[in-house]
Amino acid sequence: MEKTKLDLLTICDYALISQDNKLSIIGTFDQIFVTNLPSSHPQFYIVGILNGTANKSEDLALEIKTPSGADAIPPQKIKITIGPNGKSNLLATIGNIPISEAGFYKIRLSNIDGVLGEKEFGVFRANKQNITQKSPNKYTN
Amino acid sequence: MSSMSTESQDNERKESYVVEWILADGVFIVKSPLKEPGLTGPDIPRDHQLTALKDCLKDVATQGYKVLSTSSFSLTNSHSQGNSGSTDGFVVTVEKK
Numbered sequence: 581m582e583k584t585k586l587d588l589l590t591i592c593d594y595a596l597i598s599q600d601n602k603l604s605i606i607g608t609f610d611q612i613f614v615t616n617l618p619s620s621h622p623q624f625y626i627v628g629i630l631n632g633t634a635n636k637s638e639d640l641a642l643e644i645k646t647p648s649g650a651d652a653i654p655p656q657k658i659k660i661t662i663g664p665n666g667k668s669n670l671l672a673t674i675g676n677i678p679i680s681e682a683g684f685y686k687i688r689l690s691n692i693d694g695v696l697g698e699k700e701f702g703v704f705r706a707n708k709q710n711i712t713q714k715s716p717n718k719y720t721n
Numbered sequence: 722m723s724s725m726s727t728e729s730q731d732n733e734r735k736e737s738y739v740v741e742w743i744l745a746d747g748v749f750i751v752k753s754p755l756k757e758p759g760l761t762g763p764d765i766p767r768d769h770q771l772t773a774l775k776d777c778l779k780d781v782a783t784q785g786y787k788v789l790s791t792s793s794f795s796l797t798n799s800h801s802q803g804n805s806g807s808t809d810g811f812v813v814t815v816e817k818k
Contacts (some may be wrong), residue, residue, distance in 0.1 A: 597799045642796065642801060653792055653812045663800025675793035677812065 584632035584662065586697035589689060592721070595625040595671050603627070603669045610699075612679065613706040619679045624720075627681070628670040628689055632662045636639040641690045642672055647683025647703075679703055778813065789814045 593607030605627050612621055626642065637657050644652040653674065662668045670689070687699045778788055792812040797804060 597797075597804070601799060601803060603799070620792075640802050653794060656794055656796055656797060656810075658796040660798040661800065665801050668798060668800045671797045671799070673793075676790065677792050678790050690794040700799055 581636070582633045582666075582720060583693060584630055584636070584638060584691055584696065586628055586689060587631050587667075588627065588629040588632075589697045589699040590627050591699060591701055592625050593686065596628045597646065597669065597671065598719055603629070603671075607720075610701045611721045612701060612703045613721070614679060614682075614703060615706060615717050617680065617682060617705065620676050621674075621679055621720075623673065623675045624677075626672040626674065626687055626699075628672075630660065630662065630668040630670065630699070631666060632665045632668070634664050637661045638691055640670065640696075642670075643690070644674070644677070644686065645686040647681055647685060652677055652679075652685060666682045701710075 590605065590608050592605050592609065595603065595605050597603055605625075609624075632638075639657055641655050641657050643655045656672070658670070660668055660670060662682050668718060681702045682700050682705050684700045687701070689696045689698075778791070782788070790813075792814075794810055794812065
């Protein structure tokens with residue numbers, strides 16, 4: 581039996597599965613700029629593409645760690661099924677995640693065998709003058 | 722099918738509670754971690770999920786906690802033949818008043 585592997589792990593502004601089951605990823609980023617701390621980010625998506633044994637079900641855990649190693653939100657579990665073509669998508673929508681500190685946050689996806697993959701995103705403080713969008717006090721890049 | 726989990730942060734004053742609902746036959750089962758272990762909340766129709774959160778926040782307030790933030794999460798698994806599962810829930814961070 582083939583071990584499950586992670587082909588892709590990314591964060592983005594939006595992701596969707598169309599009616600014909602195609603995955604679209606829109607606006608990937610790995611930096612969030614804030615003017616004040618603590619702050620929060622209104623919404624982002626975490627997308628994972630998994631590769632493994634066809635039709636196999638398994639439990640995955642998704643963690644988001646702050647730079648100091650705490651959980652930004654408690655770890656979440658989901659049972660997934662690999663599709664008949666040996667591929668599977670995981671979409672996680674995270675709303676209003678608290679951003680308590682600047683630095684590099686880690687998104688980690690694991691299964692029973694261990695960590696499948698990690699994705700880092702940085703949170704940086706920026707002066708208001710450097711943020712050129714109309715009104716938000718933060719932006720991503 | 723339902724589940725509930727609670728999470729405490731290191732900071733003594735802040736505790737995180739997870740209110741988790743899992744779709745079962747078109748009904749969201751909501752559990753409040755401030756209720757006795759083993760007790761489930763009322764069955765909540767899908768379009769009333771925000772009401773469920775509101776009720777939970779009310780519960781939290783009456784138990785002497787102040788809500789600091791509310792986050793939401795939704796995990797969905799899909800493959801070429803369709804969706805195969807999802808998990809949704811709220812994370813409510815509170816502190817003792």
